[in-house]
Amino acid sequence: MSEVLVVTSGKGGVGKTTSTANxxxxxxxxxxxxVLIDTDIGLRNLDVxxxxxxxxxxxxxxxxxxxxxxxxxxxxxxxxxxxxxxPSAQTRDKSAVSPEQMIKLVDGLTQLFDYVLLDCPAxxxxxxxxxxxxxxxxxxxxxxxxxxxxxxxxxxxxLQADGIKKIDLIVNRIxxxxxxxxxxxxxxxxxxxxxxxxxxxxPDEESVVIAANHGEFVVxxxxxxxxxxxxxxxxxxxxxxPLIDLENSATLLHRVAALFRRK
Amino acid sequence: MGQRQDRYxxxxxxxxKTRTRLTVASDRLDCNQTExxxxxxxxxxxxxxxxxxxxxxxxxxxxxxxxxxxxxxxxKTIQIK
Numbered sequence: 001m002s003e004v005l006v007v008t009s010g011k012g013g014v015g016k017t018t019s020t021a022n023x024x025x026x027x028x029x030x031x032x033x034x035v036l037i038d039t040d041i042g043l044r045n046l047d048v049x050x051x052x053x054x055x056x057x058x059x060x061x062x063x064x065x066x067x068x069x070x071x072x073x074x075x076x077x078x079x080x081x082x083x084x085x086x087p088s089a090q091t092r093d094k095s096a097v098s099p100e101q102m103i104k105l106v107d108g109l110t111q112l113f114d115y116v117l118l119d120c121p122a123x124x125x126x127x128x129x130x131x132x133x134x135x136x137x138x139x140x141x142x143x144x145x146x147x148x149x150x151x152x153x154x155x156x157x158x159l160q161a162d163g164i165k166k167i168d169l170i171v172n173r174i175x176x177x178x179x180x181x182x183x184x185x186x187x188x189x190x191x192x193x194x195x196x197x198x199x200x201x202x203p204d205e206e207s208v209v210i211a212a213n214h215g216e217f218v219v220x221x222x223x224x225x226x227x228x229x230x231x232x233x234x235x236x237x238x239x240x241x242p243l244i245d246l247e248n249s250a251t252l253l254h255r256v257a258a259l260f261r262r263k
Numbered sequence: 264m265g266q267r268q269d270r271y272x273x274x275x276x277x278x279x280k281t282r283t284r285l286t287v288a289s290d291r292l293d294c295n296q297t298e299x300x301x302x303x304x305x306x307x308x309x310x311x312x313x314x315x316x317x318x319x320x321x322x323x324x325x326x327x328x329x330x331x332x333x334x335x336x337x338x339k340t341i342q343i344k
Protein backbone atom coordinates (compact mmCIF):
# COMPACT_ATOMS: atom_id res chain seq x y z
CA MET A 1 0.00 0.00 0.00
CA SER A 2 1.45 3.30 -0.99
CA GLU A 3 1.52 6.51 0.97
CA VAL A 4 1.14 10.08 -0.28
CA LEU A 5 2.93 12.77 1.72
CA VAL A 6 3.06 16.51 1.22
CA VAL A 7 6.12 18.46 2.42
CA THR A 8 5.03 21.97 3.31
CA SER A 9 5.94 24.95 5.50
CA GLY A 10 4.06 28.13 4.69
CA LYS A 11 7.18 30.25 4.81
CA GLY A 12 9.66 30.01 1.96
CA GLY A 13 13.32 29.14 2.30
CA VAL A 14 13.10 26.86 5.32
CA GLY A 15 14.23 23.74 3.46
CA LYS A 16 11.13 22.07 1.98
CA THR A 17 12.78 21.12 -1.29
CA THR A 18 16.04 19.95 0.31
CA SER A 19 14.01 17.91 2.79
CA THR A 20 11.83 16.39 0.06
CA ALA A 21 14.91 15.35 -1.94
CA ASN A 22 16.75 13.84 1.02
CA UNK A 23 13.75 12.04 2.48
CA UNK A 24 13.01 10.64 -0.97
CA UNK A 25 16.60 9.45 -1.36
CA UNK A 26 16.48 8.03 2.18
CA UNK A 27 13.38 5.99 1.34
CA UNK A 28 15.04 4.84 -1.90
CA UNK A 29 18.01 3.66 0.19
CA UNK A 30 15.51 1.50 2.06
CA UNK A 31 14.65 -0.08 -1.32
CA UNK A 32 11.32 1.69 -1.63
CA UNK A 33 9.97 2.91 -4.94
CA UNK A 34 9.61 6.64 -4.57
CA VAL A 35 8.39 9.48 -6.80
CA LEU A 36 8.97 13.13 -5.91
CA ILE A 37 6.62 15.66 -7.46
CA ASP A 38 7.64 19.29 -7.70
CA THR A 39 4.31 21.12 -7.41
CA ASP A 40 5.78 24.62 -7.50
CA ILE A 41 4.62 25.57 -10.99
CA GLY A 42 6.59 28.51 -12.38
CA LEU A 43 9.39 28.22 -9.83
CA ARG A 44 10.79 24.76 -10.20
CA ASN A 45 13.63 23.82 -7.87
CA LEU A 46 13.59 20.16 -6.99
CA ASP A 47 15.28 19.23 -10.29
CA VAL A 48 18.37 21.35 -9.54
CA UNK A 49 18.57 20.18 -5.92
CA UNK A 50 18.67 16.60 -7.27
CA UNK A 51 21.03 17.51 -10.13
CA UNK A 52 18.53 16.38 -12.78
CA UNK A 53 17.90 19.75 -14.45
CA UNK A 54 19.43 18.70 -17.77
CA UNK A 55 17.23 15.65 -18.19
CA UNK A 56 13.82 17.28 -18.26
CA UNK A 57 11.75 16.69 -21.37
CA UNK A 58 8.17 16.74 -20.14
CA UNK A 59 6.74 18.18 -16.93
CA UNK A 60 3.78 18.08 -14.56
CA UNK A 61 1.64 20.39 -16.69
CA UNK A 62 2.37 18.32 -19.83
CA UNK A 63 1.08 15.22 -18.04
CA UNK A 64 -2.03 16.97 -16.72
CA UNK A 65 -2.81 18.46 -20.14
CA UNK A 66 -2.30 15.12 -21.85
CA UNK A 67 0.72 16.16 -23.95
CA UNK A 68 2.53 13.03 -22.77
CA UNK A 69 2.03 9.93 -20.67
CA UNK A 70 3.09 10.14 -17.03
CA UNK A 71 5.89 7.60 -17.54
CA UNK A 72 7.43 9.80 -20.22
CA UNK A 73 7.72 12.70 -17.81
CA UNK A 74 9.27 10.74 -14.94
CA UNK A 75 13.05 11.17 -14.58
CA UNK A 76 15.03 8.43 -12.94
CA UNK A 77 17.55 9.57 -10.32
CA UNK A 78 21.29 9.32 -11.00
CA UNK A 79 22.03 7.23 -7.91
CA UNK A 80 18.91 5.37 -6.89
CA UNK A 81 17.07 3.26 -9.45
CA UNK A 82 13.92 3.32 -7.31
CA UNK A 83 13.77 7.13 -7.13
CA UNK A 84 11.98 9.26 -9.72
CA UNK A 85 11.23 12.95 -10.18
CA UNK A 86 8.20 14.49 -11.82
CA PRO A 87 9.44 18.02 -12.52
CA SER A 88 7.34 21.14 -12.47
CA ALA A 89 6.75 23.47 -15.41
CA GLN A 90 8.88 26.59 -15.44
CA THR A 91 6.94 28.69 -17.94
CA ARG A 92 3.42 28.27 -16.58
CA ASP A 93 1.65 29.46 -13.44
CA LYS A 94 -0.17 27.88 -10.54
CA SER A 95 -3.57 28.02 -12.24
CA ALA A 96 -2.38 25.53 -14.90
CA VAL A 97 -3.30 22.64 -12.57
CA SER A 98 -6.38 22.10 -10.41
CA PRO A 99 -6.63 20.10 -7.16
CA GLU A 100 -8.84 17.55 -9.00
CA GLN A 101 -6.17 17.04 -11.66
CA MET A 102 -3.52 16.55 -8.96
CA ILE A 103 -5.65 13.94 -7.21
CA LYS A 104 -6.11 12.05 -10.49
CA LEU A 105 -2.39 12.22 -11.29
CA VAL A 106 -1.33 11.06 -7.82
CA ASP A 107 -3.91 8.25 -7.90
CA GLY A 108 -2.22 6.89 -11.00
CA LEU A 109 1.24 7.13 -9.43
CA THR A 110 0.23 5.23 -6.30
CA GLN A 111 -0.15 2.18 -8.57
CA LEU A 112 3.55 2.40 -9.45
CA PHE A 113 5.24 3.62 -6.26
CA ASP A 114 5.45 2.91 -2.53
CA TYR A 115 5.75 6.60 -1.69
CA VAL A 116 4.59 9.74 -3.45
CA LEU A 117 6.20 12.89 -2.01
CA LEU A 118 4.75 16.26 -2.98
CA ASP A 119 7.08 19.24 -2.66
CA CYS A 120 4.71 22.10 -1.89
CA PRO A 121 5.32 25.74 -2.87
CA ALA A 122 5.56 28.41 -0.20
CA UNK A 123 2.36 30.27 0.65
CA UNK A 124 -1.21 29.18 1.23
CA UNK A 125 -2.70 29.84 -2.19
CA UNK A 126 -3.59 27.51 -5.03
CA UNK A 127 -0.18 25.84 -5.18
CA UNK A 128 -0.62 24.78 -1.57
CA UNK A 129 -4.19 23.64 -2.29
CA UNK A 130 -3.01 21.57 -5.25
CA UNK A 131 -0.25 19.88 -3.29
CA UNK A 132 -2.31 19.10 -0.20
CA UNK A 133 -5.45 17.94 -2.04
CA UNK A 134 -3.90 14.61 -2.95
CA UNK A 135 -2.01 13.98 0.32
CA UNK A 136 -2.86 11.56 3.12
CA UNK A 137 -0.25 12.86 5.49
CA UNK A 138 1.85 15.98 5.84
CA UNK A 139 5.37 16.87 6.88
CA UNK A 140 5.65 20.45 8.08
CA UNK A 141 9.17 21.90 7.86
CA UNK A 142 10.15 24.81 10.06
CA UNK A 143 13.27 26.50 11.41
CA UNK A 144 13.78 27.81 14.96
CA UNK A 145 12.69 31.33 13.99
CA UNK A 146 9.64 33.34 15.05
CA UNK A 147 8.44 33.88 11.47
CA UNK A 148 8.84 30.26 10.34
CA UNK A 149 7.11 28.84 13.43
CA UNK A 150 4.25 31.28 13.12
CA UNK A 151 3.70 30.22 9.50
CA UNK A 152 4.03 26.55 10.43
CA UNK A 153 1.26 26.99 12.98
CA UNK A 154 -1.00 28.53 10.34
CA UNK A 155 -0.25 25.68 7.96
CA UNK A 156 -0.96 23.05 10.62
CA UNK A 157 -4.35 24.69 11.22
CA UNK A 158 -5.15 24.64 7.49
CA LEU A 159 -4.05 21.00 7.12
CA GLN A 160 -6.20 19.98 10.09
CA ALA A 161 -9.18 21.84 8.63
CA ASP A 162 -8.55 19.96 5.35
CA GLY A 163 -8.93 16.70 7.24
CA ILE A 164 -5.29 15.55 7.04
CA LYS A 165 -5.01 13.31 10.06
CA LYS A 166 -1.29 12.68 10.28
CA ILE A 167 0.87 15.78 10.50
CA ASP A 168 4.51 15.57 11.56
CA LEU A 169 7.18 18.19 12.10
CA ILE A 170 10.77 18.61 10.95
CA VAL A 171 12.80 21.31 12.69
CA ASN A 172 15.50 22.32 10.24
CA ARG A 173 18.71 24.34 10.63
CA ILE A 174 19.30 23.84 14.33
CA UNK A 175 22.53 25.47 15.46
CA UNK A 176 23.50 23.61 18.57
CA UNK A 177 26.14 26.18 19.55
CA UNK A 178 23.55 28.96 19.50
CA UNK A 179 20.98 26.86 21.38
CA UNK A 180 23.61 26.17 24.02
CA UNK A 181 24.27 29.90 24.42
CA UNK A 182 20.53 30.50 24.68
CA UNK A 183 20.52 32.54 21.47
CA UNK A 184 18.29 30.16 19.52
CA UNK A 185 15.08 28.30 20.32
CA UNK A 186 15.68 24.61 20.91
CA UNK A 187 13.77 21.76 19.27
CA UNK A 188 11.86 21.39 22.56
CA UNK A 189 10.90 25.08 22.49
CA UNK A 190 9.49 24.67 18.97
CA UNK A 191 7.57 21.51 19.94
CA UNK A 192 6.23 23.27 23.00
CA UNK A 193 4.61 25.88 20.79
CA UNK A 194 3.45 23.77 17.85
CA UNK A 195 2.47 20.67 19.85
CA UNK A 196 2.69 18.12 17.00
CA UNK A 197 4.74 14.96 16.56
CA UNK A 198 8.44 15.48 15.82
CA UNK A 199 9.66 13.48 12.84
CA UNK A 200 13.24 14.72 13.14
CA UNK A 201 15.58 17.66 13.66
CA UNK A 202 18.27 18.61 11.15
CA PRO A 203 21.41 20.43 12.29
CA ASP A 204 22.55 23.45 10.29
CA GLU A 205 25.62 22.04 8.58
CA GLU A 206 27.79 23.13 5.68
CA SER A 207 27.41 19.66 4.19
CA VAL A 208 23.74 20.34 3.32
CA VAL A 209 24.71 23.43 1.30
CA ILE A 210 27.68 21.70 -0.33
CA ALA A 211 25.59 18.68 -1.35
CA ALA A 212 22.93 20.96 -2.87
CA ASN A 213 25.66 22.91 -4.72
CA HIS A 214 26.64 19.67 -6.44
CA GLY A 215 23.06 18.54 -6.98
CA GLU A 216 23.68 15.63 -4.62
CA PHE A 217 21.95 14.31 -1.52
CA VAL A 218 23.30 14.74 1.99
CA VAL A 219 21.50 11.57 3.04
CA UNK A 220 23.86 8.61 2.80
CA UNK A 221 26.85 10.75 3.72
CA UNK A 222 28.61 10.43 7.03
CA UNK A 223 27.29 13.69 8.46
CA UNK A 224 24.86 14.45 11.27
CA UNK A 225 22.36 15.99 8.85
CA UNK A 226 22.68 12.99 6.53
CA UNK A 227 21.99 10.64 9.43
CA UNK A 228 19.10 12.80 10.61
CA UNK A 229 17.45 12.60 7.17
CA UNK A 230 18.06 8.86 6.99
CA UNK A 231 16.39 8.45 10.38
CA UNK A 232 13.41 10.47 9.17
CA UNK A 233 13.08 8.15 6.17
CA UNK A 234 13.18 5.13 8.47
CA UNK A 235 10.49 6.61 10.70
CA UNK A 236 8.28 7.26 7.67
CA UNK A 237 8.81 3.65 6.64
CA UNK A 238 7.51 2.61 10.06
CA UNK A 239 10.72 1.87 11.95
CA UNK A 240 11.23 3.13 15.48
CA UNK A 241 14.46 5.11 15.51
CA PRO A 242 15.59 7.16 18.51
CA LEU A 243 16.32 10.84 17.93
CA ILE A 244 19.96 11.81 17.47
CA ASP A 245 21.26 13.72 20.45
CA LEU A 246 22.45 16.71 18.44
CA GLU A 247 23.68 18.46 21.54
CA ASN A 248 26.11 15.73 22.54
CA SER A 249 27.02 14.54 19.06
CA ALA A 250 28.15 18.05 18.28
CA THR A 251 29.86 18.60 21.59
CA LEU A 252 32.94 16.60 20.70
CA LEU A 253 33.40 18.39 17.37
CA HIS A 254 32.66 21.65 19.04
CA ARG A 255 35.26 21.05 21.73
CA VAL A 256 37.89 20.05 19.21
CA ALA A 257 37.12 23.13 17.14
CA ALA A 258 37.26 25.33 20.22
CA LEU A 259 40.62 23.82 21.11
CA PHE A 260 42.05 24.87 17.78
CA ARG A 261 40.48 28.27 17.94
CA ARG A 262 42.17 29.03 21.23
CA LYS A 263 45.65 28.50 19.83
CA MET B 264 18.52 53.12 28.12
CA GLY B 265 18.03 50.90 31.12
CA GLN B 266 15.14 49.17 29.42
CA ARG B 267 17.25 48.53 26.35
CA GLN B 268 19.98 46.92 28.40
CA ASP B 269 17.41 44.79 30.18
CA ARG B 270 16.20 43.46 26.88
CA TYR B 271 19.63 42.57 25.65
CA UNK B 272 20.80 41.04 28.90
CA UNK B 273 18.28 38.25 28.38
CA UNK B 274 19.30 35.55 25.91
CA UNK B 275 17.51 36.14 22.63
CA UNK B 276 16.29 32.53 22.42
CA UNK B 277 13.89 33.15 25.29
CA UNK B 278 12.73 36.40 23.77
CA UNK B 279 12.11 34.56 20.50
CA LYS B 280 10.11 31.88 22.27
CA THR B 281 7.93 34.39 24.10
CA ARG B 282 7.35 36.37 20.92
CA THR B 283 6.51 33.21 18.95
CA ARG B 284 4.12 31.99 21.63
CA LEU B 285 2.30 35.32 21.75
CA THR B 286 2.14 35.67 17.96
CA VAL B 287 0.85 32.13 17.47
CA ALA B 288 -1.74 32.53 20.22
CA SER B 289 -3.02 35.83 18.89
CA ASP B 290 -3.14 34.37 15.34
CA ARG B 291 -5.14 31.38 16.55
CA LEU B 292 -7.54 33.50 18.57
CA ASP B 293 -7.66 36.20 15.94
CA CYS B 294 -7.09 38.94 18.50
CA ASN B 295 -4.16 41.28 19.06
CA GLN B 296 -1.50 40.76 21.66
CA THR B 297 -2.72 43.53 23.95
CA GLU B 298 -6.15 41.91 24.07
CA UNK B 299 -4.50 38.56 24.63
CA UNK B 300 -2.47 39.85 27.59
CA UNK B 301 -5.60 41.49 28.95
CA UNK B 302 -7.57 38.27 28.62
CA UNK B 303 -4.80 36.36 30.33
CA UNK B 304 -4.94 38.76 33.29
CA UNK B 305 -8.72 38.63 33.45
CA UNK B 306 -8.82 34.84 33.36
CA UNK B 307 -6.26 34.71 36.15
CA UNK B 308 -8.20 37.31 38.17
CA UNK B 309 -11.38 35.33 37.73
CA UNK B 310 -9.81 32.03 38.76
CA UNK B 311 -8.05 33.66 41.72
CA UNK B 312 -11.44 34.69 43.07
CA UNK B 313 -12.36 31.04 43.55
CA UNK B 314 -9.10 29.27 44.27
CA UNK B 315 -5.64 29.80 45.63
CA UNK B 316 -3.33 30.19 42.69
CA UNK B 317 0.35 30.63 42.23
CA UNK B 318 0.09 33.09 39.36
CA UNK B 319 3.74 32.73 38.36
CA UNK B 320 3.85 28.99 37.88
CA UNK B 321 0.37 28.61 36.48
CA UNK B 322 -0.26 27.42 32.94
CA UNK B 323 -3.63 27.99 31.37
CA UNK B 324 -4.74 26.24 28.21
CA UNK B 325 -7.80 27.37 26.35
CA UNK B 326 -9.48 24.97 23.97
CA UNK B 327 -11.65 26.32 21.24
CA UNK B 328 -13.90 23.61 19.92
CA UNK B 329 -15.70 24.22 16.69
CA UNK B 330 -17.98 21.71 15.02
CA UNK B 331 -16.96 21.37 11.40
CA UNK B 332 -19.01 20.34 8.41
CA UNK B 333 -17.80 16.77 8.45
CA UNK B 334 -19.04 16.34 11.98
CA UNK B 335 -15.55 16.01 13.41
CA UNK B 336 -14.44 18.34 16.13
CA UNK B 337 -11.80 20.90 15.33
CA UNK B 338 -9.98 21.46 18.59
CA LYS B 339 -7.50 24.25 18.98
CA THR B 340 -5.52 24.42 22.17
CA ILE B 341 -4.07 27.76 23.07
CA GLN B 342 -1.62 28.05 25.87
CA ILE B 343 -1.68 31.55 27.21
CA LYS B 344 0.73 31.32 30.08
